[in-house]
Ligand code: NDP
């Protein structure tokens with residue numbers, strides 16, 4: 001089938017999965033020319049096999065809250081593709097989680113993992129359980145119930161989960177503890193583990209740091225210095241906070257952060273003290289970004305996102321999917337934004353991406369720019385297999401090299417005749433070719 005036929009067919013078969021269709025459409029429209037150069041792909045119906053996940057597990061997760069009430073959530077794991085390595089990808093706990101969102105994330109993960117140069121297939125999992133407002137004990141009971149169902153489907157060479165929205169070190173620890181008990185083994189089945197039990201140094205920082213390294217590579221193509229640049233960040237979780245840490249280390253100004261309740265705007269840029277307040281607020285106290293505004297002079301915009309509300313040179317969306325629409329994109333461009341580097345997965349709508357590409361600014365899609373997180377997960381798997389742990393410097397150096405290599409691949413496949421680098425096309429084609437060649441070599445399975 002041709003790429004457009006596959007999209008139409010998937011739309012017909014999965015009418016209630018808009019995020020999945022959105023992610024598939026973006027990839028297929030950019031790889032079409034490459035695909036058409038390989039008639040053997042069509043004979044093997046390769047695209048359709050690459051778009052439909054290998055398998056989906058969905059299950060009920062029942063647990064007891066602190067008031068003694070029985071709660072029921074849905075749990076999922078999408079094993080999308082393992083042509084180039086074991087299934088690998090995060091777990092998301094958020095009230096919005098459904099099959100469409102996890103299918104889009106698992107599909108994206110397959111191409112992202114291919115770009116990292118490491119041997120990892122694509123997967124994603126999660127639940128519509130939200131840890132927000134829950135006690136530690138409730139979170140623990142939920143994680144244990146979730147893994148009691150999922151543990152049979154995962155393993156160090158089968159499928160290796162990690163964190164994502166709502167899943168950080170605490171949740172990974174609880175899930176790993178239950179996994180270890182059920183499987184009666186101590187292996188690297190999760191990444192993002194605590195340092196004391198096999199977690200890699202720099203894994204917590206990796207997505208945010210990696211995005212900054214990718215941004216530096218992009219800016220270098222235009223000879224632009226990051227020092228003094230105003231950067232708007234959305235979110236204030238794992239990815240957003242470590243993006244801010246690295247940006248400030250590099251001399252840039254962080255002019256916004258947000259959560260699902262609202263946005264803080266700090267036109268002069270956060271100070272070191274303010275950044276540390278946010279790190280403690282989010283990592284230790286699990287507080288709200290509004291509390292920052294109670295303590296420091298700034299503008300707090302309830303219910304707003306940063307994009308239409310702040311002048312910035314660079315935008316690094318690091319919260320969730322579809323958080324930049326075309327109005328936001330036009331506002332960013334009108335305010336002088338020259339680069340967008342995505343920490344979140346699919347944060348820009350297709351219409352917003354069109355605006356960025358038409359304006360020919362530096363625009364890095366999530367599957368390239370945020371691949372540092374899963375890349376260091378891959379390094380954690382390597383360390384666990386060796387029963388060794390590398391120094392922070394060693395992991396950070398490898399991360400920088402991987403981000404430079406991803407940038408190089410985007411450039412190779414995405415440079416247009418006029419010199420402009422279309423990172424969307426570059427990332428999709430580079431990610432696709434490796435997986436496609438592996439699938440061809442392995443036959444129809
Ligand atoms: P966290 O849970 O640590 O933080 C998420 C942040 O985004 C919070 O500030 C949260 O606010 C905000 N947020 C979440 N959902 C929404 C929403 N629907 N609307 C507005 N704000 C929202 O997650 P991460 O930092 O790990 O993940 C952020 C993004 O980065 C996601 O797209 C994830 O898929 C992607 N990513 C994560 C990687 C990782 O290693 N963790 C790797 C690569 C990509 P609130 O607290 O109010 O919910």
Ligand code: 2IT
Nearest residue numbers: 089090162163164374377
């Ligand atoms: O979206 C992602 O790349 C992640 N949430 C990290 C996945 C991982 O396996 O480290």
